[in-house]
Amino acid sequence: MPAPNGLGRRHEALPHTADVGLRAEAPDLPALFEEAATALAELAADVPPGAPWVERRVERSATDLEALAFAWLDELIGLADAAGAAVAATTVEGIEEHGGPDAPWVLRARVRLVAYGPDGARPRVGVKSPTYHALRVEPHDGGWALTAYLDV
Secondary structure: OOOOOOOOOEEEEEEEOOEEEEEEEEEEHHHHHHHHHHHHHHHHEEEOOOOOEEEEEOOOOOHHHHHHHHHHHHHHHHHHHHOEEEEEEEEEEEEEEEOOOOEEEEEEEEEEEEOOOOOEEEEEEOOOEEOOOOOOEEEEEEEEEEEEEEEE
16 A cells, blocks of 8 residues: 655555565655655664664765665665664755766765664564666656665
8 A cells, every 4th residue: 555655755565476666756856765765664674753863874876866776775774784773764965967977876865773672673574685676766747756676
């Protein structure tokens, strides 16, 4: 069932035989990547409101938007795994097209992590990594849509 998130943003889980899929929609690219992070976070863990968190800064670059989406999701999964924590929130400060041949797209963001524990986050689905299977970032209904499948 689609989960509304206000201001034209939404996401939903997509069924798949071996992986779990997600689709996010938003009016612009920063909101789209935040919405994809929210979908990933909801799949991976339950985070209680008001739980203590730590913040990490992230900067990723890639040759195209699909590669940037893969790098973003992979970074979130890696940060959470390394910290023994769940992604609680993200703020994408910007996605810029630089036009360089090797990495024309750059994403800058802040990620809040909540540690797993009795008073912290509770794991739901063990997400291992994003995949390139059917990975898409494309214009959609005057905004943007991102489809990704995650190895669980």
